[in-house]
Amino acid sequence: MLTTEFEQPTMDDYPSRKHHTPALIYRRDRTVWGGADSGPLDDAALRGYDDRGYLQIEQLITPAEVESYTAELERLSADARLKGDERVVVERGSEEVRSIFEVHRISEVFAELVRDPRIVDRARQILGSDVYIHQSRVNNKPGFSGTDFFWHSDFETWHAEDGMPRMRAVSISIALTENHVHNGSLMIMPGSHRTFVSCVGETPDDHYRESLKRQEVGTPDQGSLSILAEQHGIDVLTGPAGGAIMFDSNCMHGSNGNITPYPRANVFVVYNSVENTCVAPFAAAKPRPAFLGARDFTAV
């Protein structure tokens, strides 16, 4: 046996958390898999998504729907049976509910939303296949004290920790409140989805417990981020409640904190292609719990 742990040849196109220095690696997957004839997005929308790695939908759901999803979010946040559930993330100190994961399995209302053709037809079109839900959650960030979320590629974590093989997943964030430039809205470096930032560090066991609060391992280095920002710039994605953003799994994104009085709430769903189901993690001892990275690959 000549191969040592350090010399093992790898089939991993997107190595991360394996080396001592960061690297910028070309993407080896298509971004858009379907054509204009296979769904509601037209040529221009698909081309924009291919170029920038994201697209915005001005009004995906109606004001009445925004109201009803907000009411459901409030009901779930107050539900005593969910206190202590590991899928519910609360604020240290205030104990206010910040996120509820796997919300499509917790709530009938959200279960219906994640199967909604307005969303699923677009996800199928972009990914060129049937899709299943890799993760779902609702987020509720208060005004005055919203914390930042540092730059990251979701795919880096899903690949390293959940075993997602390739970049063939799309996230949708549906706004339940207005996103302004000043209240910690999503920032994306447009076009950054074409570059994979290989991160340094090794995944600790049960890393997800810490990383839900503040991620350190799997965080891109400042040098790589400066290069990407210089090359691509930074878009701040604003829009009304009821609007939505669909973005590629490898977009470099993050958000600043929020001292304004305006809270932010949204529904977040990740669709993965059924031709891209998760295997063993590429850089972790075992996969994260299923509420963070599904192991049930049944198509919606």
Place this chain on the structure above:
Amino acid sequence: MLTTEFEQPTMDDYPSRKHHTPALIYRRDRTVWGGADSGPLDDAALRGYDDRGYLQIEQLITPAEVESYTAELERLSADARLKGDERVVVERGSEEVRSIFEVHRISEVFAELVRDPRIVDRARQILGSDVYIHQSRVNNKPGFSGTDFFWHSDFETWHAEDGMPRMRAVSISIALTENHVHNGSLMIMPGSHRTFVSCVGETPDDHYRESLKRQEVGTPDQGSLSILAEQHGIDVLTGPAGGAIMFDSNCMHGSNGNITPYPRANVFVVYNSVENTCVAPFAAAKPRPAFLGARDFTAV
């Protein structure tokens, strides 16, 4: 003697840190004291300043000047003789220099800048009198980790802790780097300068040592801030290096954190009217040190 401590009549139009509940109080001072004939600002600029409480100057200093002030800022930040000087504020941990106060007394280069007629003529015009420097500083905030600065009115602190009697001071912030919507630029609630937010809490002794890092006493309450934001909205002030913002002492302002790679550096000077020189603090045992609130009222 019938008057008790609680019943004492007060001549203070802007009480703060004296009561148990916050209050919104009408401003009792003019914002603009001079006319279009008394300086470089025309009628429209003065009217805009009167309405919004601030004005922007697209290019106040040249790119060459931006370079030379940046070089001077770097020279001062590296100056070993200034380490340990209480006027120099360093980052906890990294020991990087974040702010240098009273910079016009520390550096000949900045001494010249604060006397520059392009600035002083405008300050005199707005305040309708000769002016002196209440405070000066340079700020240098890194990218990737810039922290937020919560909403506040400078006048609240200057009145409570420095004994500035009335709202007749103007601040200028001269940008040495570009201000984007996404890198923690100054946010102002336009028109908020017409309302004084009376804050709760009592000023602790030597409060300034803590408040330079994170202010708690003298912080407006969330209810008042929500009312002001609803009424006035929030402007995010962007612009190129070399541009400047002049704003009234009572503007409600703050800034979000900054996870982008883009640092922010600026020169900040407060001009007060010589007819508004500081007396004993209105809500503190003794005035702050002179490098934070000058006790030398010599006109520039």
